[in-house]
Amino acid sequence: MSIRQHNKKFIQDPCASRELGIFPGLLFAVAALASLGLGCTSGKQSSQNTASQGGSSQATGGSGGNGQVTSGAGTSGSVTTGGGSSSVAPGGSVATGGSVVSSSSVATGGSVPTGGSVATGGSVASSSSVATGGSVPAGGSVVTGGMPGRGGSTALGGSVVTGGMTGRGGSTVAGGSVATGGTTGRGTTTPTGGTTPTGGTTPTGGTTPTGGTTPTGGSGVCPTVATPPTPDTTTRAQCTSSSTGIACHFGGNPGNYDVSFNLGGTAAGQTEVQAETLREMLAAPVTTEGTPVAPIVTTAGQKLLYSMTVNVRQPQGQPDWAQASDGTPGLDMYFIGPAPQLDSIAYAPAAASDVVMYIATDSTGCDQDGPGTAGWGQWLPQFFGFGLSVANYGNSGALTECSPTTTPCRTDAPYYSFYDNPKMWPAIKPLLKAGDVVLIEFAHNDKNTPQDQYEANLNTYINETRAAGAIPVLATPIPRNNWTNATTMNPTQLVNDVGVDLPASIRSVGAAAGVPVIDLTTKVVAFFSSKGEATASTYYADPTTHLNTVGANIVATIMRDEIRSLNIYPLVCFLR
Numbered sequence: 179m180s181i182r183q184h185n186k187k188f189i190q191d192p193c194a195s196r197e198l199g200i201f202p203g204l205l206f207a208v209a210a211l212a213s214l215g216l217g218c219t220s221g222k223q224s225s226q227n228t229a230s231q232g233g234s235s236q237a238t239g240g241s242g243g244n245g246q247v248t249s250g251a252g253t254s255g256s257v258t259t260g261g262g263s264s265s266v267a268p269g270g271s272v273a274t275g276g277s278v279v280s281s282s283s284v285a286t287g288g289s290v291p292t293g294g295s296v297a298t299g300g301s302v303a304s305s306s307s308v309a310t311g312g313s314v315p316a317g318g319s320v321v322t323g324g325m326p327g328r329g330g331s332t333a334l335g336g337s338v339v340t341g342g343m344t345g346r347g348g349s350t351v352a353g354g355s356v357a358t359g360g361t362t363g364r365g366t367t368t369p370t371g372g373t374t375p376t377g378g379t380t381p382t383g384g385t386t387p388t389g390g391t392t393p394t395g396g397s398g399v400c401p402t403v404a405t406p407p408t409p410d411t412t413t414r415a416q417c418t419s420s421s422t423g424i425a426c427h428f429g430g431n432p433g434n435y436d437v438s439f440n441l442g443g444t445a446a447g448q449t450e451v452q453a454e455t456l457r458e459m460l461a462a463p464v465t466t467e468g469t470p471v472a473p474i475v476t477t478a479g480q481k482l483l484y485s486m487t488v489n490v491r492q493p494q495g496q497p498d499w500a501q502a503s504d505g506t507p508g509l510d511m512y513f514i515g516p517a518p519q520l521d522s523i524a525y526a527p528a529a530a531s532d533v534v535m536y537i538a539t540d541s542t543g544c545d546q547d548g549p550g551t552a553g554w555g556q557w558l559p560q561f562f563g564f565g566l567s568v569a570n571y572g573n574s575g576a577l578t579e580c581s582p583t584t585t586p587c588r589t590d591a592p593y594y595s596f597y598d599n600p601k602m603w604p605a606i607k608p609l610l611k612a613g614d615v616v617l618i619e620f621a622h623n624d625k626n627t628p629q630d631q632y633e634a635n636l637n638t639y640i641n642e643t644r645a646a647g648a649i650p651v652l653a654t655p656i657p658r659n660n661w662t663n664a665t666t667m668n669p670t671q672l673v674n675d676v677g678v679d680l681p682a683s684i685r686s687v688g689a690a691a692g693v694p695v696i697d698l699t700t701k702v703v704a705f706f707s708s709k710g711e712a713t714a715s716t717y718y719a720d721p722t723t724h725l726n727t728v729g730a731n732i733v734a735t736i737m738r739d740e741i742r743s744l745n746i747y748p749l750v751c752f753l754r
Contacts, residue, residue: 447519
């Protein structure tokens with residue numbers, strides 16, 4: 179069986195008709211899907227999926243992910259260290275050759291985080307008025323079938339809650355010494371013996387990443403990571419090879435796993451790495467959006483060491499979608515490509531200190547089940563090194579919230595209230611810990627949600643995330659395949675059926691609450707417009723809404739670049 183068909187437990191279901199839940203098998207259902215804008219998944223995955231996909235980018239100050247050359251021809255003892263963050267790790271990281279990687283020095287008193295300033299000691303004005311009938315106080319009970327504080331926002335109490343933004347007024351958190359000869363721990367070790375140049379520009383506690391702006395989203399200090407497991411050939415023997423690649427089914431319970439492996443072998447190799455249900459974990463680094471994904475190349479006898487943290491769920495993809503496959507229980511790793519080579523591998527339950535980024539979104543970002551359709555969240559893990567896992571709870575048909583007590587859920591297709599569905603937000607909340615990240619993006623299915631309720635819903639996610647000590651990050655939605663003319667994508671298309679400009683509301687909520695906003699709408703509209711309708715339309719899996727693997731990789735790359743540009747902690751610490 180092809181590795182790309184490994185977890186299919188049902189026959190292929192035509193993507194075009196599934197989201198409607200009606201007219202199954204009818205060819206004209208594609209048009210119905212286009213009008214709904216909901217998610218769907220395709221059937222079995224083809225054995226090759228790499229020729230025209232976009233790829234990851236190379237982190238500033240590091241090369242090619244987090245690989246370390248350990249042997250083989252032409253190595254000359256060089257080390258590939260791109261598994262670390264583009265920013266300097268807490269205390270400063272030692273780069274190859276011993277110099278401190280510093281894209282810029284900290285601009286003391288620099289700019290206030292993108293997304294709006296918060297007055298120190300002041301109150302966060304998240305929505306100006308309280309709903310008629312009163313809002314539920316923070317910590318109060320949730321209205322049956324709905325979210326707290328309907329129609330208004332919950333007062334934040336005047337201070338930024340734990341897990342919020344740090345460095346008001348532009349200062350960087352000081353503290354910590356520069357570790358000479360230490361390790362970055364972002365997927366591989368940095369060569370020892372390097373020293374920090376005296377008189378350099380690295381301030382106490384390390385530098386603020388690219389641009390010198392105030393860190394947003396977290397404390398501005400990169401977390402300490404554990405030591406990754408050491409690959410061995412005994413564990414490698416549990417993997418099986420076929421004409422489509424190498425599959426490793428290790429079993430185990432749901433959770434997070436630290437994984438290390440050596441790519442390469444006696445023969446030259448070209449290897450791409452995926453996990454679980456078509457989740458892209460590693461490919462050759464690229465720096466420009468739209469560059470096709472490419473495998474990691476190893477010469478004969480060469481070995482490259484990589485480490486990463488993998489989230490395992492059951493089901494592996496969408497949490498509540500009838501057509502989604504449950505997959506194979508436990509940890510699954512796949513090494514595919516034109517000539518995959520795996521020398522050794524090891525895994526272990528992830529350290530409790532590992533950061534988890536939870537994704538709360540809809541079909542445009544979820545882990546899709548088929549080769550023709552992909553979500554941007556499915557292609558995001560490839561950009562993060564060891565110590566951070568991506569737990570994508572995105573689901574087709576999901577919206578911020580709907581219930582009989584608020585906006586009734588539509589019945590013209592499968593819609594899911596992400597806040598109420600027990601497999602979605604109620605499943606995430608008990609798992610949240612201090613330092614985790616929740617990436618929130620809803621819009622496409624909030625078709626008739628009024629503005630006050632939509633913004634209150636977003637604030638509820640923000641407040642409950644912060645109450646757990648975790649860090650909220652907002653994102654605006656990707657645009658639909660809707661064009662003003664052949665070279666201009668419609669920039670104002672995401673207005674819902676009751677007149678709400680959803681991207682504008684997201685930006686407004688983020689500014690008021692002091693939450694970073696990744697503006698996918700603006701960035702993707704600009705990038706797709708630069709390619710023109712004829713080319714950009716090929717990034718979509720259907721005529722209107724959902725992305726294919728090329729489009730999902732492009733959007734994930736844009737998101738990675740925005741995380742770096744906005745300097746969102748702790749995410750910047752783990753970028754390859």
